[in-house]
Amino acid sequence: MAWSARPDGPTEFLSKQYLDYTGLAAEQARGWGWTAVVHADDLDGLITIWQTIIASGKAGETEARLRRFDGSYRWFLIRANPLRDESGNIVKWYGVNIDIDERKRAEDKAVEAEGELQRTIDDIPALVSAYYADGSRISINRREREFTRLSAEDVTNGGWRGAIHPDDIELEESKWRACVTTGEPFEHEYRVRAVDGTYRWHIARRVPLHDEAGKVIRWYGMSHDIEGRKQAEAFLAGEKQLLEMIASGSLLRDVLGALCEFIEGAAPDCFCDVHMIDWISSTFEYAVAPSLPSAYSDPIAGMPVSGELLPCGIAALQKIQVVAVDIELDPRWYTSPVRSHVLRHGYRSVWSTPVCSKEGRVLATFCIVQRKPAAPSPHHQDIIAHATQIASIAIERSLIEAALRRTETLLSEAQRLSSTGAFSWRVDTDEIAFSEELYRIFEFDPSAPVTLEQIRERIHADDIPSLTAQMARVRGGQSHLGYEIRLRMSDNRVKYLRTFGQVIRHHDGRMECLTAVQDDTGRRQAEEALGKARSELAHVTRVSSLGALTASIAHEVNQPLSGIITNASTCLRMLAADPPNVDGARETAHRTIRDGNLAADVIARLRALFSKRAPTIEPVDLNEAAREVIALSAGDLQRSRVVLHPQLHEGLPLVAGDRVQLQLVIMNLLRNAADAMSGVEDRPKRLVIRTEHDEDDYVRLSVEDAGAGFGADGSERLFEAFYTTKNEGMGIGLSVSRSIIDSHCGRLWAAANDGPGATFTFSVPEYSKYRSSGVQVGDSPRSVGVR
Template identity: 30%
Template sequence: MPHALEVPPQTVDKWQDIVNLLAEIMSVPSALIMRAKAPNIEVLVSSHSAGNPYEAAETAPLDTGLYCETVMETRQPLLVPDAIADVDWNANPDIKLGMISYMGLPISWPDGEVFGTICVLDRKKNAYSDQFLRLLAMCRDILQADLNMLMALSGQLAESQARIRRLVDSDIIGIFLWEVETQVIVEANDAFLRLVGYDREDLRSRGMRWTAMTPPDWLEVDLRDRLPVLKRSGHLQPFEKEYFRKDGSRVPVMMGVARFEDGGKQGVAFVLDLTERKLAEAEARESERRYRETQNALAHVNRVTTMGQLTASISHELKQPIGACAMNASAGLRWLGAVPPNLEEARLAFERINKDARQASDMMSHIRDLFKNAPLQKEGVQINEAIREVISLTRGEVVQHGVAVQMQLAEDLPPVKGDRVQLQQALLNLIMNAVEAMSTVEDGPRELTVRTAADADHTVVVTVRDSGPGVPPEHAARLFEPFCTTKSSGMGMGLTICRSIIQAHGGTLELCENEARGAVFQFTVPTLDA
């Protein structure tokens, strides 16, 4: 069942950053992510804010009238400005901890099963604001996107485990037992010994250590990333790596690793030789078929994933106008408290608050639009405005990678006919690809240029140019094909999705020749009057 799945540690760490940020932005002592584990409710993540009485892993029985219990039962948002003054809430158990105000939203699995809640609590009366509610909803959407991905990965893992069981029964898959502390392989089946070219004598002499059999480039990842997770959680998700054979050659494998429960002193590993398996080809063909039938769904996952990568950048952009509101509010109060009150300065302060609040509200609306999974709707879109919004969302990522951005946007462009969110997704993919490509540049400037221009035949041309390493000639011909990628990670679907979006708008997307270094992508979109 989906509700029984465990949230991976790396996802919990990401959620921890989210609740810490919520508590900081809203200036409350507690921001929580709760999980339903009948007959109890568990504090899964708790903000590291001063005065927070809740700690992760705490549990409480259900049916005790907790705020979050009501949210899960009704599956509706709950706002309690002052529980002490509210006869429906003045007996709430959270009041004993001093938490008298609450705002929370339900979190659900993709199948509708309730996961839990995300909420904030305060020791004082707090009606919160519509902006804070929208911010909480945006964070909830990020959490539900993670659960959607977790559920999908769980299904893939179940399929992989079924295949592995069949392979074990046929002695095709290698299995070995190893000591967690010494990394010595103490037992192995014939399939594994054949795979790595060792024999039983090597095994009996305790001369086989998986660390010594692992190439240095893979061993660094094992020791730095995988071994701590194994010691903490007791198992690892299936992953790929390589082993040295006894003769010094390498063999690529897929592995599943777990520790035994009796003290955790030994582990078991399942090793599949990837050089002889043909399953990957069949899965690639099946993936292509699935891509053609659920293209819109995949585009949405791509968009949500990319937005998840921009959480820090988005948070930074939101904190600026929100922080400015708080600062101007303090200034306005000081001007009103002056003797005599300086009404003109106070008015100017409140005008600045109004401006910054609208800016934050508009940004959150744009972000929510990007998270929605709505069908394509063509209308008039000001492409320059859409580009500026995407640049704003990516500003933190761009600054982090030391990229200088230039926008050369033609004036008086006619509106294009398209779906604003999907066009922004195509732009977001191209910009993030460019930033990632330039992150490896060490001997020159990192420059990103976005240019717009009117073209003949009622079209607008958008050009994205970077100063990265460019596209190798051997990849250029297949660049827009599914699963084609020059990156060390990723599905290789980003440019495929970009092209499908632009083609759905009646335009074209292509990689242009570039005399200097870097890559140039250009797409056209028909104007509204075309």
């Protein structure tokens, strides 16, 4: 629809199409009459723009709705151009109105669709953004606006970068630039800052929108909150690291410290500690609390578990969780010392949870404190359950490993002390495994594997047939019994071994021989020494006509020998049991070794005593020497119905003396005391052995009985040779005992009790007294000027 107007704006001409469309007559439309068909909402704007164009003298255009002859309105694009004369003055305006109603309706629909899309996007439970083809951001949805509080300007001018974590922005932008360049969708994870300043992990996926030609015209991105997943992944990773620490054998304190830090990371504002419990003393052993001040956690060590005033104590004893939401206001803790302790360090809430083993035994308590009053949330309860489970695993493993180490140490020490090793022999492969002690017995290199050929080379030539027969029986599946065998060492020394073992058959049918091997060489040598000692004692008896002395010495020697035989028999029965009683056998082996050593020492030192050689002086623990004698005499005393009351004073200094000779004196005094009460029927047969300090740096030992006493001859005659109050005694025991004590620069005497019985006492000098007097170990004490 064409038209023309004068330079100042009134219309002069309107085309037929214009008049037909509007239904106006030419006279009606000229001038400003055409304004009658302009939509009321568009008229003021149209006139203002037309006046602006006239004033500028430049071409211009605008949009407005014009009424059709039937009363309907349609959108038109109205354009005006000036016509100028040669002088440049405007002489007329020419214009054209182009119907754009269909385009406007399409645009309105697009706007409506865009609005609907925006409303839909706003309702999506994720962060959604729209981008131009070049990657610049257009808009964000309501959820992202609410989450980040980004303004419209932030969205379009790049301010949105401030909402991304600084550590993630570079990676996010590099991936986004690559995505825009390639036109390929991409996905990545990054952290977005929330309104409260915290960052939460999101996973973003951005996809392109293409036109019909395949060109990218827009991008859309959607980010989902994965903070929960990230926390779960971090939690699982932390648990895995803790379990790896446990599996690798890390120290328990280190594991529990890492556990506390792990829980504190998963529960901000919480401070954790683990209280280990020693149930033997019913006290808290120690606390592990890496984030708490030592002044807060250290005092827990040694505190009793019992009582109603400690949250951890109640949790441990009752196996329940104890929650103090506000320990300052909760009346349960008004009288508890823990209340002031907690408040003094600035904490208010205390949650204590027992850490239990699989069997339900309380191992420790897990405690969380906070600086403000609080109750555990479901999240807190979940992580507390994880913490107590991991702590239980760590503590149980530590206890098991400690017990295993103790068992291994005890077994190793038992093997060493009893000279008993062990080996296994896989019959089908001839694979041999030696224990450490057995390597020592065979004198093999412990770093090299052992073969059957090496063992055969070490066996005494005369015993090879016996070994071959035993191996044949094992290969035939027969039970493996004990036997003796000899070793010929590289320097021609001979070792005597005793073996005990059995054949076991595994579930896969393979046979394995498990054998204990004891080095019996010492016992053989002791028997030989004992035989020689008996011969010498018999010779002394014949020469001196003191047959009774021989009987007394034989009694001293037979005492440990009887113990050896009894213990060895017991050990065999324990090892032959099914299953073998290894712990009992080990303890019996200890007693066998002790008795064997005592027998050998008795023989050697009795010979020294009666050959007038000076005793060998060494530091001696008189209490320990007395305990060994008590152990040897226990059987005889029980059979005599004597009740022994040891009163051995602890902390006594070591004395200077010959251990075996002093034990002979103690043995003689105990036996005399028991004999003195043999006829007592009207009162308890009470025997007291006592050690204590004596004056002038001496230590005394007393043996008190409730027997018949001295008799009329007094106490001094008791120590004369061949004087006795017994019907069958020879009267040499106390005389020999006094000579032994005299040789130790000591004194032996007797005194009557206030009641029935007598007390025999000897006093010997402390070892330090000899050292200060210049006497060396092994010197005779006769050279020392003491009483």
